Amino acid sequence: MPYVKTGGILLLLLSGSLSATEPWNDLDAQIQRALPGVIALRHAIHQQPELGNREVLTSQRIAQRLRELGLEVQTGIAHTGVVGILRGGRPGPVVAIRAELDALPLTEQTGLPYASTVRSKDEGNDLRSRGKDIGVMHACGHDAHMAMALGVAEVLAAHREQLPGTLKLIFQPAEEGPPLGESGGARLMIEQGVLQNPAPQVIFGIHVTAGTAGTFTLSRQRTTAAADTFVARISGRQTHAAFPWTGIDPVPVAAQVILAWQTIPSRQSNLSLLPAPVISVGRIEGGERHNIIPAEVRLEGSIRTVSDEQREDVLQRMTRTAEKIAEASGAKAQVEYLPGGYRAGYNDTALVDRMLPVLQQVSTTPVRIDNGTYGADDFAEYARQIPGLFMRMGVTPKSLEGGPVWPTHSPGFQVDDPSLAVGIRALSRMTLSYMGNSKNP
Incomplete structure (x- = not known):
């Protein structure tokens, strides 16, 4: 299998597919010409973020740009x-790239000229905060993901x-989760046929993250953790704080x-087989007054596990554990797990091995290979249907290096x-490399 190295990028050259005289050799220059428009589009999206299943303006902006580039466009999915479809002039496989539309309920504190000042109403899973006025921000980098995907489309x-x-x-939409009572995200996209007509192979x-700009981290297998949200209610019997023995x-x-x-x-997880799960209590609430023992304490938190089996066990x-400890004290415990949790994600090992040389040529430093993250992402749903490759890319501005860095x-x-x-270069080169391999199914 011959290779040609052009512009520092490894390009697969296969009979009847890509050749050294074709325009892909000028891909780096094309990306640099497109970059100012890509950046301007990201800034515009960043300045007008929208929460999950409410990304009306964002989806309109994306669809308009795809149409300007001459792609077939499908809207209203999930x-x-x-969805944008670019049909090449030569026969070959279908390659999909996923980007997310939604932002997070956070008030931005970057001080950037294009910082978000958008406010919205909370529609999350906590009934007590629903309707509360909140800030909205692309704090997970989804604006960058959209911009890079559109950059690939352009070049x-x-x-x-x-x-x-x-x-x-x-x-x-709704990678961060849909509003309470709604379905959404990758699962709904798949249910509504996003992996069909045409079906990607x-x-x-890419997920951006804090770290040296332009560097990649990749796992040969597990990429992200399963994430479940729990609510536990510990119920006792209310009484005077001076006489605790009269209550529970x-x-x-x-x-x-x-x-x-x-x-x-x-102490209960076999750490020789799998990394440990993570159990974090993020909220404790109980009581109304300092001298009254409450009737109930409510615990809320997040569980991260690395496999389906470990998830069920935890x-x-x-x-x-909660029920038995409460029973021993005469109290009661009820633990609920909210619907819509994330499943653990995995890369296709063979696909990683094939794409790693391409990434090594693109990355500003050698690609770091790790065993995945405890972060969660519903890209895992696509990768459970077809071979997937999910990678993390550092994007910390050089001006912030050496000081405290805000994570996603x-x-x-x-x-x-x-x-x-x-990122555009990595996704473009991986797409061309995969398409250029005549042995693809």
Whole structure:
């Protein structure tokens, strides 16, 4: 299998597919010409963020740009999802790229000239905060993901006659989760046929993160963790704080439950087989007055597990632990797991091995191989249907290096604009490499 190295990028050259005289050799220059428009589009999207299943303006903007580039456009998938299809002039496989539309309920604190000042109403899973006025921000980098996907569309559409296959761009709503009582995200996209007509053979995804700009982290297998949200209610019997023996105090019971839960990863999980699960209590609420023992303490939190089997085991242990500890004190415990959790994600190992040389040539430093993250992403749903490759790319601006860096899901998260070119280059080269391999199914 011959290779030609052009412009620092590894390009697969196969008989009857890509050749050294074709315009892909000028891909780096094409990306640099497209970059100012890509950055401007990201800034516009960043300034007008929208929450899950409410990405009306964002999806309209995406669809308009895809039409300007001459792609076939489908809208209204899973509420606000958009699909762009670029059919190449040569026969070949279908390659999908996924990007997300939604933002997070956070008030931005970056001070950037294009910072979001958008406010919205909370429609999350917490009934007590629903309707509350909240800030909205692209704090997870979804604006960068959309911009890079559109950048790929632009550079490949310019030479569609030479494209040996079909590119399918999937712009998905509600990756961060749909509003309470609604369905959405990757599962609904799949249910509504996003992986059909045409059916992709593989799917690629990039997630930006804090780290040296233009560097990639990749897992050969597990990529992301399963994530479940729990609500536990520890019920006792309310009484005067001066006479606790006349009631049942749920506060110490809740404390015992929280501490006991932490023995699940440290003492009950076989760490020689799998990484430990993570159980985090993010909210504790109980009581109305300092001198009244409350009737109930409510615990809310997040569980991260690394496989379907570990997930089921941990959920059972958490429920049993809470119930038995409460029973020993005369209290009661009820543990609920909210619907819509994320499943653990996995890369296709063979696909990683094939694409790693391409990424190594694109990355500003050697690609880091790790065993995945405890972060969650519903890209995992696509990768359970077809071979997938999900990677993380550092985007911390150089001006912030050496000081405290805000990670994703924080109000100060920032994206290095020039590094978008690296992401576009990676996705474009991987797409061309896969399409150029005549042995693809």
